[in-house]
Amino acid sequence: xxxxxxxxxxxxxxxxxxxxxxxxxxxxxxxxxxxxxxxxxxxxxxxxxxxxxxxxxxxxxxxxxxxxxxxxxxxxxxxxxxxxxxxxxxxxxxxxxxxxxxxxxxxxxxxxxxxxxxxxxxxxxxxxxxxxxxxxxxxxxxxxxxxxxxxxxxxxxxxxxxxxxxxxxxxxxxxxxxxxxxxxxxxxxxxxxxxxxxxxxxxxxxxxxxxxxxxxxxxxxxxxxxxxxxxxxxxxxxxxxxxxxxxxxxxxxxxxxxxxxxxxxxxxxxxxxxxxxxxxxxxxxxxxxxxxxxxxxxxxxxxxxxxxxxxxxxxxxxxxxxxxxxxxxxxxxxxxxxxxxxxxxxxxxxxxxxxxxxxxxxxxxxxxxxxxxxxxxxxxxxxxxxxxxxxxxxxxxxxxxxxxxxxxxxxxxxxxxxxxxxxxxxxxxxxxxxxxxxxxxxxxxxxxxxxxxxxxxxxxxxxxxxxxxxxxxxxxxxxxxxxxxxxxxxxxxxxxxxxxxxxxxxxxxxxxxxxxxxxxxxxxxxxxxxxxxxxxxxxxxxxxxxxxxxxxxxxxxxxxxxxxxxxxxxxxxxxxxxxxxxxxxxxxxxxxxxxxxxxxxxxxxxxxxxxxxxxxxxxxxxxxxxxxxxxxxxxxxxxxxxxxxxxxxxxxxxxxxxxxxxxxxxxxxxxxxxxxxxxxxxxxxxxxxxxxxxxxxxxxxxxxxxxxxxxxxxxxxxxxxxxxxxxxxxxxxxxxxxxxxxxxxxxxxxxxxxxxxxxxxxxxxxxxxxxxxxxxxxxxxxxxxxxxxxxxxxxxxxxxxxxxxxx
Amino acid sequence: xxxxxxxxxxxxxxxxxxxxxxxxxxxxxxxxxxxxxxxxxxxxxxxxxxxxxxxxxxxxxxxxxxxxxxxxxxxxxxxxxxxxxxxxxxxxxxxxxxxxxxxxxxxxxxxxx
Numbered sequence: 001x002x003x004x005x006x007x008x009x010x011x012x013x014x015x016x017x018x019x020x021x022x023x024x025x026x027x028x029x030x031x032x033x034x035x036x037x038x039x040x041x042x043x044x045x046x047x048x049x050x051x052x053x054x055x056x057x058x059x060x061x062x063x064x065x066x067x068x069x070x071x072x073x074x075x076x077x078x079x080x081x082x083x084x085x086x087x088x089x090x091x092x093x094x095x096x097x098x099x100x101x102x103x104x105x106x107x108x109x110x111x112x113x114x115x116x117x118x119x120x121x122x123x124x125x126x127x128x129x130x131x132x133x134x135x136x137x138x139x140x141x142x143x144x145x146x147x148x149x150x151x152x153x154x155x156x157x158x159x160x161x162x163x164x165x166x167x168x169x170x171x172x173x174x175x176x177x178x179x180x181x182x183x184x185x186x187x188x189x190x191x192x193x194x195x196x197x198x199x200x201x202x203x204x205x206x207x208x209x210x211x212x213x214x215x216x217x218x219x220x221x222x223x224x225x226x227x228x229x230x231x232x233x234x235x236x237x238x239x240x241x242x243x244x245x246x247x248x249x250x251x252x253x254x255x256x257x258x259x260x261x262x263x264x265x266x267x268x269x270x271x272x273x274x275x276x277x278x279x280x281x282x283x284x285x286x287x288x289x290x291x292x293x294x295x296x297x298x299x300x301x302x303x304x305x306x307x308x309x310x311x312x313x314x315x316x317x318x319x320x321x322x323x324x325x326x327x328x329x330x331x332x333x334x335x336x337x338x339x340x341x342x343x344x345x346x347x348x349x350x351x352x353x354x355x356x357x358x359x360x361x362x363x364x365x366x367x368x369x370x371x372x373x374x375x376x377x378x379x380x381x382x383x384x385x386x387x388x389x390x391x392x393x394x395x396x397x398x399x400x401x402x403x404x405x406x407x408x409x410x411x412x413x414x415x416x417x418x419x420x421x422x423x424x425x426x427x428x429x430x431x432x433x434x435x436x437x438x439x440x441x442x443x444x445x446x447x448x449x450x451x452x453x454x455x456x457x458x459x460x461x462x463x464x465x466x467x468x469x470x471x472x473x474x475x476x477x478x479x480x481x482x483x484x485x486x487x488x489x490x491x492x493x494x495x496x497x498x499x500x501x502x503x504x505x506x507x508x509x510x511x512x513x514x515x516x517x518x519x520x521x522x523x524x525x526x527x528x529x530x531x532x533x534x535x536x537x538x539x540x541x542x543x544x545x546x547x548x549x550x551x552x553x554x555x556x557x558x559x560x561x562x563x564x565x566x567x568x569x570x571x572x573x574x575x576x577x578x579x580x581x582x583x584x585x586x587x588x589x590x591x592x593x594x595x596x597x598x599x600x601x602x603x604x605x606x607x608x609x610x611x612x613x614x615x616x617x618x619x620x621x622x623x624x625x626x627x628x629x630x631x632x633x634x635x636x637x638x639x640x641x642x643x644x645x646x647x648x649x650x651x652x653x654x655x656x657x658x659x660x661x662x663x664x665x666x667x668x669x670x671x672x673x674x675x676x677x678x679x680x681x682x683x684x685x686x687x688x689x690x691x692x693x694x695x696x697x698x699x700x701x702x703x704x705x706x707x708x709x710x711x712x713x714x715x716x717x718x719x720x721x722x723x724x725x726x727x728x729x730x731x732x733x734x735x736x737x738x739x740x741x742x743x744x745x746x747x748x749x750x751x752x753x754x755x756x757x758x759x760x761x762x763x764x765x766x767x768x769x770x771x772x773x774x775x776x777x778x779x780x781x782x783x784x785x786x787x788x789x790x791x792x793x794x795x796x797x798x799x800x801x802x803x804x805x806x807x
Numbered sequence: 808x809x810x811x812x813x814x815x816x817x818x819x820x821x822x823x824x825x826x827x828x829x830x831x832x833x834x835x836x837x838x839x840x841x842x843x844x845x846x847x848x849x850x851x852x853x854x855x856x857x858x859x860x861x862x863x864x865x866x867x868x869x870x871x872x873x874x875x876x877x878x879x880x881x882x883x884x885x886x887x888x889x890x891x892x893x894x895x896x897x898x899x900x901x902x903x904x905x906x907x908x909x910x911x912x913x914x915x916x917x918x919x920x
Contacts, residue, residue: 013915020838020908024831027901038905041898042830043867044822047882048898051874174829179878715884766878 855910
């Protein structure tokens, strides 16, 4: 008989049980911005499950719903080389592989495109989501989806690609989710063809998103006509267009429409919206050199598209083979095919074309009926599109968007933020139309000759791109490609009156009449976001952001390079020579003879290269920035940078006294122009270098090139990368934008190709392949691209892992 | 002996449970084991702490060493911890605490019965 001496309180056990349960509950619940800590730390299924062994053997035998056996070879950089017997199997495998290495990124990018970010991050993304919806992103993707699915080729590859992604997703349990899902507390959802379409529209929006229309509408009103044309020329003098001057264009098949009178076409603003910022020197470079001007005798093609620098990288390297195709390059996870690259016959690269494909219309609502607006003297009903925005932890938001004959009303009085336009503007965008870029990419990948390549790109409608081309037969070519409207002069340069039918978009220009050139006499071609053509091109067109420094520099280098080598190309892509500095610094120094000191001495000895370690680069960049701002601030008052004349134009006006005349016209006579200007140059210098601490720091630290994880988590990102250059140098390395993929391909008997992008093949921050190219990229070095022969056996020593795929 | 048996049993059963169930199954396992094996509450806590702690430590180290600490270093930075060791330490501590408290509660429940 063991009688306990002391009876314990029965509630002690229950109390502790409750406490323990609460602890577990708390650890299992996301709080504030933090994920559920218990699940995240659990080493079995939490974040540590994403710690990929550094010597992981990726080789596997896999069973998939493929029609025939296939093989995937991974090389030592984890680039997959997919060999399949047919298109279905090939694109299935590409989808499966994209998902295996980049699933979370594909998910987030398509969510961003569709305005579905709040669904996973909560209210803080609501404004972003609302903007995406108002731009009509889902509407655009749905239109493209219809076109894609109507074509049997894109239906087949789109379906196979989606099937591959879903096959991967359905194999996952929580443990296998990419780390970011665990951190953000959501789960992958099924892929659809719509998502692939959304991703393509995401790129279209990124590349045709900016607009000068609203700003120019305002400026045109406030500046005298002559001065407006002087400061904002449609085509800068001395431009070196992508399609070289002197190219003879075919007679246009369409009549050029006459412009309606200004009073009908364009409304006037006082209050203004300058929401969309122009980034100085955002863009890309591509060029091709004919065999006559290379040391090897084979053409060379180079491309470096400048895009946002993020991790996981936008690009994913891949080689894809079927009996009918052997292509290598970079793909966009989320959409099938190779976007930029080369196949066994030809190579191609893209830069943004910037020909205007997005216009704004001022909508005149019917006074006492908010369901109607005026058009051509009649009242029309808005098409209402109801957007449901799911918000994590909050009730769903319903936004009704008015669609007009021009497009969705993107800006609206009630949504206007402080200082933005308080008038309803509808957006008319080529991207809203159903377009099939997926087909263009598919056909480009398979093309065997120049005519086949041209046929392929006739399907590439938006975003408009300058497409450079070089093939093994020795041809080089450039196309300013996209779907454009036959505009009357200045149509769409400013916001248009949406109530008049004369402003409507007219006929589409047949795409074969787009500016292009094959094997020009000069032996090389280059595009770097400058004007596409000279003024002899028969159709009217306006632009939304041409810049010229890089184009001038590339043309100058190529012109003086009679025997180009691959090493020359590496040097060119990493060139940090500032033409701006070379041109304006002597002028600035001339006007500031009174300034003395180390800084000035350093500048006088400078070679105008924005090298990573350069201190002169810092002095110049800061001085110029201050001067540029001061020059225009006096003229326009305190306006955002994106309203100011381009640095290119500012520089040109500065070389004689035009600038001073524009700035001080009415004060002339009291002092000379140069006296005024001298004071401005000196005070701009003194503003920056009175108390600047940045002087001791090298250029790379000042500009701080960062490659940021899409979540912005610093622990997954890299900053202060040691890089030179700026947006206006060929090596367009800015803070968060830069060369997202550098490629050099020599199209000889043997194709020799090099490339590098700022990231790595794996999207997993716990993988050694997450950012393993980053250092090379920052240093301007390249990976050799292993272009394997089209065969079902490989003996290349670079092959490291093999997937044997069975049906 | 009972202590060692508890620790081993908790570790092994938790390993089995986590194969099928979410992470909080370690709490259930610790609780049940100490309901079944009678121990003083203090020793029960320790056996739960050690059982889950050791299981999580071994699992974490297995992942982390093979990974050259790439992920744990990033996670440590994310949580503002000075190094990956501390991140693993926090992991083990949380697992141990959950295991220990559950086992303690189990022991008290048993002494009620």
